[in-house]
Amino acid sequence: MNQKTMTFLLFGSFLFLTANSRASSDVSLAEVDFDHSVENIKSGAQVAMDVCRLCHEFKYIKYRNLLEIGFNKDEVDVLRGDMPLNTSILSTTKPEIASKLFGMMPPDLSLMAKARRGGARYIYTLLTSYSMDAEEHVDNKLFPGIKMPDPFAYAIRTDDVRQKELDQRIENVSVFLQWTSDPKAKERRRTGYYVIAYLIVLTFLFYLLKRKVWRTLK
Amino acid sequence: MSKLLNWVDARFPLSEFVKQDLTGYPTPRNLSYWWNFGFLAGFVLVLQVVSGLFLAMHYKPDASLAFESIEHIMREVNYGWLIRYIHSTGASAFFAVIFIHMARTLYYGSYRAPRELMWWTGQGLLLLLMATAFFGYLLPWGQMSYWGAQVITNLFRATPFFGDEIVIWLRGGFSIGDATLTRFFVLHYFFPFLIIGLVLIHLVALHTVKSSNPSGINLAAKDNIPFHPYFTAKDLYGLGVFLIVFCFFVFFSPEFFIEADNNIPANPLKTPAHIVPEWYFLPFYAILRSIPDLLGGVVAMGLSVVIFAAMPFLDRSHIPGGARYRPVYRILFYIFVLDFAVLTYVGAVPPSGSLVVIGQVATFIYFALFALLPFISKAEEKWLCKRGLPAEVEELLKSKSSPDKFNCPL
Amino acid sequence: MSDEDSKDPKESGRRHFLETVTGVVAGAGVCGAAWPFISSMNPTTDVLAKSTSEVELGDIAVGETKTVDWQGKPVFILHRTPEQISEVRNDQSAQTKDPEQDEKRVQKPQWLVVVGLCTHLGCVPLRKDKGWLCPCHGSFYDDSGRVLRGPAPKNLILPPYEFLSDNKILIGKVEEQS
Ligand code: FES
Numbered sequence: 001m002n003q004k005t006m007t008f009l010l011f012g013s014f015l016f017l018t019a020n021s022r023a024s025s026d027v028s029l030a031e032v033d034f035d036h037s038v039e040n041i042k043s044g045a046q047v048a049m050d051v052c053r054l055c056h057e058f059k060y061i062k063y064r065n066l067l068e069i070g071f072n073k074d075e076v077d078v079l080r081g082d083m084p085l086n087t088s089i090l091s092t093t094k095p096e097i098a099s100k101l102f103g104m105m106p107p108d109l110s111l112m113a114k115a116r117r118g119g120a121r122y123i124y125t126l127l128t129s130y131s132m133d134a135e136e137h138v139d140n141k142l143f144p145g146i147k148m149p150d151p152f153a154y155a156i157r158t159d160d161v162r163q164k165e166l167d168q169r170i171e172n173v174s175v176f177l178q179w180t181s182d183p184k185a186k187e188r189r190r191t192g193y194y195v196i197a198y199l200i201v202l203t204f205l206f207y208l209l210k211r212k213v214w215r216t217l218k
Numbered sequence: 219m220s221k222l223l224n225w226v227d228a229r230f231p232l233s234e235f236v237k238q239d240l241t242g243y244p245t246p247r248n249l250s251y252w253w254n255f256g257f258l259a260g261f262v263l264v265l266q267v268v269s270g271l272f273l274a275m276h277y278k279p280d281a282s283l284a285f286e287s288i289e290h291i292m293r294e295v296n297y298g299w300l301i302r303y304i305h306s307t308g309a310s311a312f313f314a315v316i317f318i319h320m321a322r323t324l325y326y327g328s329y330r331a332p333r334e335l336m337w338w339t340g341q342g343l344l345l346l347l348m349a350t351a352f353f354g355y356l357l358p359w360g361q362m363s364y365w366g367a368q369v370i371t372n373l374f375r376a377t378p379f380f381g382d383e384i385v386i387w388l389r390g391g392f393s394i395g396d397a398t399l400t401r402f403f404v405l406h407y408f409f410p411f412l413i414i415g416l417v418l419i420h421l422v423a424l425h426t427v428k429s430s431n432p433s434g435i436n437l438a439a440k441d442n443i444p445f446h447p448y449f450t451a452k453d454l455y456g457l458g459v460f461l462i463v464f465c466f467f468v469f470f471s472p473e474f475f476i477e478a479d480n481n482i483p484a485n486p487l488k489t490p491a492h493i494v495p496e497w498y499f500l501p502f503y504a505i506l507r508s509i510p511d512l513l514g515g516v517v518a519m520g521l522s523v524v525i526f527a528a529m530p531f532l533d534r535s536h537i538p539g540g541a542r543y544r545p546v547y548r549i550l551f552y553i554f555v556l557d558f559a560v561l562t563y564v565g566a567v568p569p570s571g572s573l574v575v576i577g578q579v580a581t582f583i584y585f586a587l588f589a590l591l592p593f594i595s596k597a598e599e600k601w602l603c604k605r606g607l608p609a610e611v612e613e614l615l616k617s618k619s620s621p622d623k624f625n626c627p628l
Numbered sequence: 629m630s631d632e633d634s635k636d637p638k639e640s641g642r643r644h645f646l647e648t649v650t651g652v653v654a655g656a657g658v659c660g661a662a663w664p665f666i667s668s669m670n671p672t673t674d675v676l677a678k679s680t681s682e683v684e685l686g687d688i689a690v691g692e693t694k695t696v697d698w699q700g701k702p703v704f705i706l707h708r709t710p711e712q713i714s715e716v717r718n719d720q721s722a723q724t725k726d727p728e729q730d731e732k733r734v735q736k737p738q739w740l741v742v743v744g745l746c747t748h749l750g751c752v753p754l755r756k757d758k759g760w761l762c763p764c765h766g767s768f769y770d771d772s773g774r775v776l777r778g779p780a781p782k783n784l785i786l787p788p789y790e791f792l793s794d795n796k797i798l799i800g801k802v803e804e805q806s
Contacts, residue, residue, distance in 0.1 A: 115478055195469060199458060268665065295672045
């Protein structure tokens with residue numbers, strides 16, 4: 001084995017071990033192929049405003065941010081009532097009442113996707129993990145003993161049609177929460193393509209220059 | 219223009235400096251790409267200072283505002299997300315570059331005479347970098363930030379006699395709190411000044427002893443070439459490659475180096491289920507955990523970082539050249555790198571049965587390598603002298619112009 | 629550039645070309661990379677979103693002024709009496725520095741809306757007699773916000789505003805959000 005392969009192997013194993021230790025996780029999340037289109041984010045937002053917002057806050061999302069995902073001014077005006085556009089989206093139930101109801105403050109949702117390993121997949125799995133046992137007791141397989149009551153009544157779903165519709169709704173909510181946790185993702189990736197393309201050109205030029213300069217040696 | 223230059227030169231050796239230390243600095247022509255990492259470390263330092271400066275214009279070092287101010291940067295500040303991700307990814311890049319830079323030095327024996335001061339200032343830089351990174355990690359005021367700082371400051375409890383007092387003094391309170399956050403911010407801002415100062419000393423030392431090279435033998439003057447344009451071109455090419463990798467992380471996987479739990483605001487009443495330090499502290503953290511005693515663990519961890527400084531004394535071989543011409547040393551080097559990787563892995567996962575043992579074995583190997591080096595290197599020297607040095611080395615040494623001399627002690 | 633090494637003129641010409649191209653591309657990149665940092669010092673999106681203010685006019689009695697906040701700056705709203713109006717409209721002679729018709733400075737004659745920052749160096753003028761006196765270097769503005777004397781070069785600035793109803797105005801441009 002020559003020196004180059006040795007180095008390569010060692011640094012490779014180093015990277016592998018490091019990366020692996022990060023990826024390891026004991027829960028298995030649903031494999032969903034999310035469609036992060038603006039339409040899905042928007043319909044997810046509508047569900048979130050009707051359901052999640054009853055108890056949860058979206059502290060880092062302001063009403064005006066909804067304009068970025070396809071809401072028009074009138075729709076936002078209905079949601080915000082007489083709150084200014086530039087205020088955070090808060091829950092419709094008073095926090096004190098909510099925390100009395102559940103024994104804790106329902107956590108803020110705007111960063112939730114980023115605060116859990118798996119992001120949108122975690123949220124989707126969580127919301128679809130409610131089930132009912134023989135004693136008609138509802139619990140969550142991913143998060144046993146969760147304080148949040150089954151928000152979409154997933155445990156008591158009946159027919160297939162309803163299940164499909166429910167899955168779609170939950171998928172949209174997950175996509176929406178992914179957006180609220182990282183609203184700049186699209187812009188970031190778009191910028192990234194240009195930056196990487198530019199850097200490849202620049203590096204190629206540097207490479208040519210280096211070769212040309214070093215050729216004068218010897 | 220030249221008139222102005224003459225005016226300055228009469229008062230300050232500008233042209234001379236540029237010629238001697240920048241453009242004309244004599245550099246060994248056989249440097250490989252492993253020698254790019256010193257320049258890269260300097261680049262990342264500048265990147266961190268600049269991005270940090272702009273972040274500090276929006277960040278609020280106050281326990282009730284810190285977390286929100288980060289979200290404000292990410293969402294409301296123009297390009298705040300970019301600057302923050304550059305800074306958070308830059309921290310990881312800094313350690314990656316420094317680790318490779320150190321590995322190169324170890325492999326090629328660049329720490330040996332006359333470059334001991336380079337190695338020791340480098341060791342100082344590593345410590346400063348670690349401290350700066352540790353201070354900085356508290357600033358986002360997330361769960362990992364909080365509990366990481368809590369655990370690490372608690373290590374000082376191991377101090378004899380004044381343990382508890384010192385911990386309270388460090389935190390400015392009975393637990394991590396607003397006072398801790400504010401002082402960590404100040405220190406995170408201040409330490410880079412020390413780093414820059416030490417980097418200058420590192421560079422002055424470099425320009426006195428000149429760069430080492432893959433052969434490990436100082437080359438004759440004719441084999442040195444001016445830094446510019448040869449190494450400016452080579453460094454820039456390396457920089458381009460580095461930036462491609464760096465920007466990939468910044469734009470496409472920026473949260474790779476951020477624990478999910480750190481997106482939850484600090485909660486002093488609830489520890490996350492599994493706390494891990496940043497990846498660059500993992501090997502040392504694993505050593506800490508491998509020793510089932512607070513004081514012992516702290517001492518071992520501290521030793522595992524500063525023991526590098528002893529390398530010039532531990533390596534007693536006089537055979538010129540680095541691992542390239544020293545087969546035994548080379549094997550030790552590879553074992554060390556592998557051991558470091560294993561420790562990284564062990565540090566990242568929750569401690570459990572077999573992993574604890576693996577961690578302890580790896581810790582043992584880590585220190586054993588350093589402890590045995592003096593004997594092994596001496597024995598290797600004898601063995602190599604008996605066998606005869608590689609032809610390449612003989613040739614380099616024989617060439618009249620090489621300043622290095624070596625005679626087998628037999 | 630030290631080109632002593634390359635003897636071939638054609639070769640050195642090619643290298644020179646490559647150097648120029650690389651320099652230009654790299655320079656453009658440096659400028660591009662500087663932009664996000666420069667831009668980060670501009671007002672943030674939440675500050676921009678706050679750039680309008682709604683003001684009730686109902687509680688300002690005739691002859692009274694009210695100071696309201698707009699983008700962090702004071703805005704004077706003066707509910708002018710008929711006498712005040714006729715005064716600033718009839719006697720235009722004193723006004724020499726930055727001549728302007730009062731009619732051009734108000735949307736409704738009884739309401740004067742001006743930014744309350746002296747156009748000299750930005751102090752907030754105080755209400756005095758028939759106008760405002762700047763405490764810093766003594767510029768004096770009349771009831772139309774026009775500078776009469778002192779070092780101020782210009783009349784008080786008019787903010788953009790519109791009447792939402794008879795008793796309510798919106799100061800600042802309503803931003804087009806799409
Ligand atoms: S600032 Fe008002 S007169 Fe100078």
